[in-house]
Amino acid sequence: MRFLFWWGILIFGIVVVLYFSWIKSPRFEYNQWVPSFMAKWADKHENDNVRTAVPLVFLGLVTGSYLIYRKLGKNKWLICWLGLSALVVVAELGQLFLPLRSPDFKDVFWGALGAGLGLGVMFIIKPLFLKIK
Template sequence: MEMKFGKDTYAIALICIIGILLILGLSWQSDPNLKGLPFIPSWLYNWTDSYKNATIRTAVPFVGLSLIIGIWLSLKKASFNKFILAWFILIGVVVLAELGQYFIPSRDADIKDVFWGMVGSFIGLGIMLATNLLTRLFRLKSK
């Protein structure tokens, strides 16, 4: 099934590009703490800057981004393979973010961050894929 691109595709693409640029920009700051950023609400930087959330915090933006992508793929009735492709692209983003940190003297590339980015992406896309499957099941049972 071929996907058609309309205005919604461009809107979702713009949202995703902004999301990816935010992820990369925040990942490549010299200070990993978000407290000094004026556009981050205090409840969010208090949670992310807490030591106990230092590794899992990588998953959060990827859950959000993958939910947006998953919603779009669902609306387009995309195949399972498109969801897998989206997951691999998101893994590429988290790997790029970590590779960039390798070149920043005050930061460290961390394989755990790659893992949590993969998990976050899997959760978001998985929620939408499961929603698709359940919707299809209920439609089949109601016929």
């Protein structure tokens, strides 16, 4: 059951990343799913690239908790980081086909950094989870 829980959250997170990467307009103020306070922050020019990292931090946290639960080795952590980074690359490449969007390699950097941050936090607190379990 827990296995399905983690996969469900991970798939939901992937869908969210792809959805917001592939919507027509990069402006969140036009999207009904984004709360206004979040849209105001995300639509500021200085946050254009950083906002890519935010959902990837959460995906990194979820993925890291799954890796801890399954007691998987360090090489799996690296593979998961590469997978989450590949997700950002796919999201950015998809923007090639959208008239108001354009891929940005800074977004790939920030997304990979966000995924690494989420996974890193979970890796650092991993001993706490193992003690609880």
